[in-house]
Amino acid sequence: MxxxxxxxxxxxxxxxxxxxxxxxxxxxxxxxNYSSERYRDIVVFNSSNSDDFSTLGRLIGKNTHLTKLSVKxxxxxxxxxxxxxxxxxxxxxxSINDLFLSNRRLLGxxxxxxxRVYKEKNSLTRLVIVGANLRNGSGxxxxxxxxxxxxxxxxxSLSSCNINDEILLPIVEAIRGRTSLEKLHLNNNRIxxxxxxxLAALLEDTNCNVTHLHLNQNRIDNEGMTAIANSLANNTxxxxxxxxxxxxxxxxxFCNVLCNTTSINSIHSSNHTLENLMLxxxxxxxxxxxxxxxxxKMNKTKNKRQVAIxxxxxxxxxxxxxxxxxxxxxxxxxTLKGLPYVVAWFExxxxxxxxxxxxxxxxxxxxxxxxxxxxxxxxxxxxxEKKKRKRGYEYLGxxxxxxxxxxxxxxxxATAWEKIESSI
Numbered sequence: 128m129x130x131x132x133x134x135x136x137x138x139x140x141x142x143x144x145x146x147x148x149x150x151x152x153x154x155x156x157x158x159x160n161y162s163s164e165r166y167r168d169i170v171v172f173n174s175s176n177s178d179d180f181s182t183l184g185r186l187i188g189k190n191t192h193l194t195k196l197s198v199k200x201x202x203x204x205x206x207x208x209x210x211x212x213x214x215x216x217x218x219x220x221x222s223i224n225d226l227f228l229s230n231r232r233l234l235g236x237x238x239x240x241x242x243r244v245y246k247e248k249n250s251l252t253r254l255v256i257v258g259a260n261l262r263n264g265s266g267x268x269x270x271x272x273x274x275x276x277x278x279x280x281x282x283x284s285l286s287s288c289n290i291n292d293e294i295l296l297p298i299v300e301a302i303r304g305r306t307s308l309e310k311l312h313l314n315n316n317r318i319x320x321x322x323x324x325x326l327a328a329l330l331e332d333t334n335c336n337v338t339h340l341h342l343n344q345n346r347i348d349n350e351g352m353t354a355i356a357n358s359l360a361n362n363t364x365x366x367x368x369x370x371x372x373x374x375x376x377x378x379x380x381f382c383n384v385l386c387n388t389t390s391i392n393s394i395h396s397s398n399h400t401l402e403n404l405m406l407x408x409x410x411x412x413x414x415x416x417x418x419x420x421x422x423x424k425m426n427k428t429k430n431k432r433q434v435a436i437x438x439x440x441x442x443x444x445x446x447x448x449x450x451x452x453x454x455x456x457x458x459x460x461x462t463l464k465g466l467p468y469v470v471a472w473f474e475x476x477x478x479x480x481x482x483x484x485x486x487x488x489x490x491x492x493x494x495x496x497x498x499x500x501x502x503x504x505x506x507x508x509x510x511x512e513k514k515k516r517k518r519g520y521e522y523l524g525x526x527x528x529x530x531x532x533x534x535x536x537x538x539x540x541a542t543a544w545e546k547i548e549s550s551i
Contacts, residue, residue, distance in 0.1 A: 139179055142170050146186040146193075155195040155225075156187070159202035177205040184216030187223075195225035202234050208236040217244045225253040234259040234266025251305075255284040262289045267297075274301040284312035292321040299325045304334045311337050314369070315344040324350030327358035330365060339367040343405065345490040347373040356380035359398045361388075367403040375406055378419050385422040388442045399434040402427045 145153055155169045172183060187193065196217075206213060217223070226245060238259065245251050246269075254277070263269040274283070283302065290298070295318055302308055318326075326342070329335055347355075352375050359365060381404060387393040405425055428434050437490045 139174050141188060142172050143179070143182055145170055146183065146190055149192055151189050151192045153192060155197065156193055157197040157199070158206070159199035161281045173204065175203065175204045177207075177210055180206045180210055181212035184210070186216070188216035188219035189219065191222045193220065193223050195227065196223050196241070197227040198238060198241065200228065200237050201232060203237060204266045206237055208240045214240055214244055217241065218248065221250070224250050226251055227255045227257075228259065229257045230259040232260060233260060233263045234270065239266060239269045242269050242273045246276045246314070249276045249277055249279065251478055252279055253282045254280055255282075255312075256286075256288060257284075258287050260289045260295050261285075262291065267294050271297045271301050274298060278305060279307055280305065281307055281376075282310040282312075283308065284310070285316070286312055287315040290316040290318065290322075291444055292319050292325075294319075295322040296325050299329050299406040303332060305337050306334050308335075308337055310339040312339075312341040313345070314341045318342065318345040318347060318350040320348060320354075323347050326356050330355070330358040330362050335362065336454070338364055340365060341369040342373070343368075343369045344372040347375065348413030349375060349377050352377070353380045359384050359401060363400050363511075364396065368401060369403075369405045371408050378406055378416060381406075382416075382419050384424065385419070385426065386438050386442060391439055391443055394438050394442055395435045397435075397438065399426055399431045399438075406458050440501040 146156070152168055153170055157169060157171045159173055160171045174180060221497070226241065228234070228241070234242075238256075254273075256270070259266060260496070261270065270285075274280070280302075290313065295316075299322075302311075302334070322345075323342075326340070330337065330340075344354075347370065352370060352373070352428060355368070355370075357380065381401075384398050385401065387397045402423060404419070422438075425434050425437050428437075
């Protein structure tokens with residue numbers, strides 16, 4: 128580890144003065160950094176004197192402009208868990224909502240003390256921990272209790288923290304049902320199949336609003352990946368999923384969940400939200416295949432109704448209209464009540480495609496099934512009296528009497544539709 132060089136007393140006093148002035152340009156304070164380079168919105172602080180940290184804590188307690196606290200614990204010299212002035216100052220502060228903790232060894236006593244402060248305050252919206260070995264010491268227990276109490280978190284990032292399935296399960300349980308959580312980063316850990324299953328259950332929760340999930344550089348296998356993929360069947364929030372650098376060799380579960388071609392209804396109810404999926408490293412992204420890439424591209428359309436229409440049309444080149452007649456049968460007669468709905472649906476499809484020839488095909492199938500219903504009413508002789516034909520038929524006693532000219536006209540109409548369909 129490089130030797131830590133404490134800042135000189137003049138620089139320390141300048142930093143404390145900037146905090147005391149409550150400069151509204153200073154938004155972040157970094158503790159334990161090596162560099163004393165001055166930034167407009169960041170102050171960097173370290174000292175070999177614990178009294179300086181006590182003063183800093185009291186000033187932080189009165190400051191209302193700071194929003195982010197970054198702590199590089201393994202570089203701190205004179206701050207420990209016994210400095211009550213520092214922690215009391217954090218408790219009194221009302222503006223900090225972004226916490227970054229870094230340690231190359233474990234989550235130490237300073238980080239645990241800070242987490243306990245924010246566990247009671249419940250003011251954090253972003254928590255990032257990098258490099259702390261949560262499998263050693265009591266840090267993971269403190270983290271879980273903090274996550275249970277911090278109900279306003281929007282982002283949680285626990286990267287390179289040596290998290291295995293045993294550590295992950297209580298973490299997932301602590302954040303289950305949090306509607307505020309949008310981003311979850313768990314990259315570069317040791318998550319396996321059990322952890323993947325727990326995360327899948329999280330994504331299936333109706334209260335889950337996570338939009339970004341990063342699980343790259345773990346130990347997730349095909350079975351764990353499949354559990355995560357299947358959990359997205361009814362998920363309408365996740366837009367980005369990063370799984371590259373895992374033990375994954377199949378992409379089919381994601382193809383199926385993005386477009387289940389079992390039926391038109393299953394396509395319509397597939398996942399239309401996931402837009403970005405990383406299964407392989409960047410230079411191997413072509414291994415995801417054209418079908419999966421096409422589905423992800425379709426999902427990037429903001430209007431999800433259009434996405435569903437595109438998938439239905441792409442994977443059903445010859446849509447069978449016969450099932451749709453069942454809902455519009457009256458007195459054992461087929462009617463045209465369903466036709467306007469079909470035409471309207473294909474009109475909406477025009478928003479997705481420049482012209483939708485399948486609309487003509489669908490109308491033709493209606494026409495072919497009920498050709499006489501499309502013909503205009505005509506006058507014809509019934510026992511010497513002029514009668515008006517009602518949509519191509521006239522009820523006479525126990526049967527129907529059809530006009531020969533109308534039948535001929537209907538045949539011509541069907542022939543015309545066949546020509547249209549053959550050109551589609």
